[in-house]
Amino acid sequence: MAAPVGSVDVELLLIGWLQARLPTAAVRDELDNNLLAELPTVQVQRVGGSDDGLRLDRALVDVDVYAATRADAITLAGTVRGLLLGDLRGSAGEVAVVGRVATVSPPVVRPYENTALRRIGATYEIYCHPAT
Secondary structure (H helix, E strand, O other): OOOOOOOOOHHHHHHHHHHHHOOOOEEEOOOOOOHHHHOOEEEEEEEEEEEOOOOOEEEEEEEEEEEOOHHHHHHHHHHHHHHHHHHHOOOEOOOEEEEEEEEEEEEEEOOOOOOOOEEEEEEEEEEEEEOO
16 A cells, blocks of 8 residues: 555655755754754755645745855755755655655745854745655
8 A cells, every 4th residue: 555645754854865965064853952053054844735635745845054154054055955956856765756846935044033143044845755
């Protein structure tokens, strides 16, 4: 029997996938209280989406990049965007098949209360389904 819709944890999938490609960054779903000591950090959070009721999941995912400088944050956010749109699209792994990746909102400066770091965020639409 095929895995049901929603059985792919898109956050977990992206965290592992990005961490393997960004070895100098911390990739996580929640921020640590010691964020300044763990820069750069990439935060992945599902913020919505929909499904077809069978297998196909359309996930909306926010990806926020935190870095010491605006230039570093912009550069890393661009790298993440390139990876998602170029390498993730059409990929298949043990857990999921990713069919389509699109930018909903491109990387932009997002406010953050700690002025010792910079935050750049984007929102992506990711279509995926279980691999089995």
